[in-house]
Amino acid sequence: MATWWKRPSWLVSMIGMLLVSMVVAGCGTGTTPASPAAATPSADGVWHVTVTTGMVGDIVKQVGGTHVEVTQLMGPGVDPHLYKASQGDIKRIDEADLVFYSGLHLEGKLVDIFEKIGRQKPVLSVTDSIPKELLHASPDGVTSYDPHVWFDVTLWMKATERVRDELIRIDPANQETYKQNTDTYLKELASLHEYAKAQIATxxxxxxxxxxxxxxxxxxxxxxxxxxxxxxxxxxxxxxxxxxxxxxxxxxxxxxxxxxxxxxxxxxxxxxxxxxxxxxxxxxxxxxxxxxxxxxxxxxxxxxxxxxxxxxxxxxxxxxxx
Missing domain, CATH: 3.40.50.1980 (Nitrogenase molybdenum iron protein domain)
Incomplete structure (x- = not known):
């Protein structure tokens, strides 16, 4: 049976995480860097993106199209509030070109990991551009805001625009594709919003x-x-x-x-x-x-x-x- 010290990729990943942890501890800020990290696509020319939830992954697929390959950490039936990262998850995050997550402490136990990795590559909360006045304060004191913003389709449209803007930032050569994909998807979401309003009103x-x-x-x-x-x-x-x-x-x-x-x-x-x-x-x-x-x-x-x-x-x- 192979032992852990004979697995170079596993060991390199762990050492990398430990080094990042020491840097963060030395800085003591607990926040992501002010300047977004740079990024380059994988050798195949496709952006390998790791996401947390299916809702976030769906945005990235819709906007990125053929220019992205999405790896999702949390599958159907998984509760993100209680989710704990496995060693395999750490590897998927470490190997990604960029990472998207929902934010507002939905993925509470992963936030520290994202803050650390964010100093090496782009790690983005898709909800961070939603105006605070549109967010609901959390009444239970566990988080500052209610993180379930995808249930207002108009707010999830803003999350979609955030993904578009980030993909354009790191990959300006394909910005027209990202814009066109986003425009198409936003029209579908606007129709979904009207459908929900009309049906609930019955x-x-x-x-x-x-x-x-x-x-x-x-x-x-x-x-x-x-x-x-x-x-x-x-x-x-x-x-x-x-x-x-x-x-x-x-x-x-x-x-x-x-x-x-x-x-x-x-x-x-x-x-x-x-x-x-x-x-x-x-x-x-x-x-x-x-x-x-x-x-x-x-x-x-x-x-x-x-x-x-x-x-x-x-x-x-x-x-x-x-």
Whole structure:
């Protein structure tokens, strides 16, 4: 069996990370550098991009087209709030030409790694250009802002423009392609935004209440005029207890809400506990379906891209509440 010291690439990667860590410790700033790092494409002329979530990866694929090859760290059903980088992830980040992540502390446990690697290559949060006045403050104290901005399609359009601008910065020779790809995708997103507004508006106002396992749909609620109630806070790192379940049960019974929703990246036992609690109070409530919150669906499915994911969520919500 090969031992670890006989794997040069593995060892080089670890040594590189240790050296970067020592540099950061010496600087003591804890922030990414003011000047963006330079970048060059791989030998094949294609930009090898590592991303965190499927939503970010979808933007990069749409904007970059044939000029990028995307490696995604977090697959379907993965909770980015609790995600811990494996040695393989460190290698994928280290070998990438550039890295895109969502930001606003969605990938909480990866932030330190991104800050360190950002001194060697471009590492970009796609949400860092969204004006702060458009962001929602986090009520649970885990983060400064609610990171689930992709649920307001108009804000995700700004994230798309951020990816475009970065690709143009590092690869100006192909800027026309990036601009054209972005314009095409932005038109599709604008159509998606109008679709979501129109469909949610068909739900009678008194039934327009979205109850989920964690509070990921705040931006969705504001953008498309639907009240949102989550059992857990904005981050799944925040714990919920019996008191939280009981409070939600009381709310559902009092307001005679008929449906709640599970999420693909959050264990459904929390919502199942709520359903059982309402039964004990002689109130019948159903699970209206599965929503995609922090992760998209399986590759190759309708929900395996951002537009399909949002349409699925909208259609599932409307069907259950209307």
């Amino acid at each position: 739900i009678p106002k008194e039934r327009r209440v979205l109850v989920t396992a964690h509070d990921a749909f705040g931006y969705f609620g504001k953008a498309y005029d639907i009240e949102v109630i989550g059992l857990q806070g904005i981050s799944t790192a925040s714990e919920y207890g019996l008191k939280d379940v009981q409070q939600l049960v009381d709310t559902l019974v009092l307001r005679q809400i008929k449906a709640v929703f599970i999420e693909s990246s959050v264990p459904k036992r929390s919502i199942e506990a709520v359903v059982e609690g309402t039964k004990a109070k002689n109130h019948t409530i159903t699970i209206g379906g599965e929503l995609f919150s922090d992760a998209m669906g399986e590759p190759g499915t309708a929900e395996g891209n951002y537009i399909g994911m949002v349409r699925h969520n909208v259609d599932t919500i409307v069907k259950a509440l209307k």
